[in-house]
Amino acid sequence: MTELSSSEPVSVVVESRAHGWRVDHYLTRLFPNYSRSAFQEAIQQRAVLLNGLPVKAGRRLRVNDTLSVRLPSLPDETLPPEDIPLDVLHEDESLIVVNKPAGMIVHPGKGSYRGTLAGALQFHFNNLSDVAGKLRPGIVHRLDKDTTGVIVIAKDNQVHNRLSSQFEERSVQKEYRALIWGQPEFDTDWIETFVRVHPKQREKMQVCEQIGKAREAVTLYEMIERFDKCCYIRMLPKTGRTHQLRVHMSWLGHPMLADSLYGGHAEVYAHDLLTSADPAEPLVLIQRQALHAYRLTFRHPDSGQEMTFEAPLPADMLKTLDALKTGHVDLSGMDSASDTAASDEPTSE
Secondary structure, rough: OOOEEOOEEEEEEHHHHOOEEHHHHHHHHOOOOHHHHHHHHHHHOOOOOEEEOOOOOOOOOOOOEEEOOEEOOOOOOOOOOOOOEEEEEEEOOOOEEEEEEOOOOOOOOOOOOOHHHHHHHHHOOOOOOOOOOOOOEEEEOOOOOOOOOEEEEEEOOOHHHHHHHHHHOOOEEEEEEEEEEEEOOOEEEEEEEEEEEEOOOOOOOOEEEEOOOOOEEEEEEEEEOOOOOOOEEEEEOOOOOOHHHHHHHHHHHEEEEEOOOOOOOEEEEHHHHOOOOOOOOEEEEEEEOOEEEEEEEOOOOOOEEEEEEEEOOOOHHHHHHHHHHOOOOOOOOEEEHHHHHHHHHOOOO
């Protein structure tokens, strides 16, 4: 039997998009460190209340229902602190805002326990929320391993829940910057599809019909600048599905530069983009999907004041943009393809 935590119950108000969901499904979605069976046992032990009364696992939720949850105890898994430098954009008594680098996994998973943002946070900060479990201290939302940019971290559970509610209610405003292949027909486009996990490649998502476990995904993109072989765009997601921006641009036929999962090319060379570059001397411009979480706007969980944070474009995207604008590559700090391959270190995945 699952042991119940002695911590104070967590209170959750059901948002509109969860209307009709089963209680156990919803709780598993909110608290991904816990299994559905763990919540079913907690419900049997009356550790989950719906509007103040015990509830059954299969009960269907309604908008504005209030759940009170005493979270099950997790196995004794602790995340070791790691002395990894962090680019902290903002810190106050309630939260931290970090500019995440490429190559850093947000939290442990699938055997990757080292080199994570969560481990670095454990080292640098004494107080972090534990709503999502011991392996995800402070983690309110996530970015893909090779996506750079702004991510917000909660210092306590109350702050975590208030921030999570803003993400669930879609009141958080997110702006990304991306470099994509080809020339989209429109300078501005509204992309509205359904997505699901790819049935044969579980690490991928795909656009699909509105069936089964498909979920709505909505993205607005706006053109910033067009070049001969690629474009620089602003992306404003209205939903937060896994890989949403990458999936949408690939579906349109314009995958992000160096997106090996959705574009087929793990790296982009200068001669791929510039007619002036010599293929005999291949120079790597970027080796991960050209996607950056540029701006994040939300209400401060304590004061209610709207706050906006921006992370400057990372060096690889800046170098690529500079090459596109000038027609040549700044060789300072630039490695050849062979030198880059020789110096690469194994990733944590």
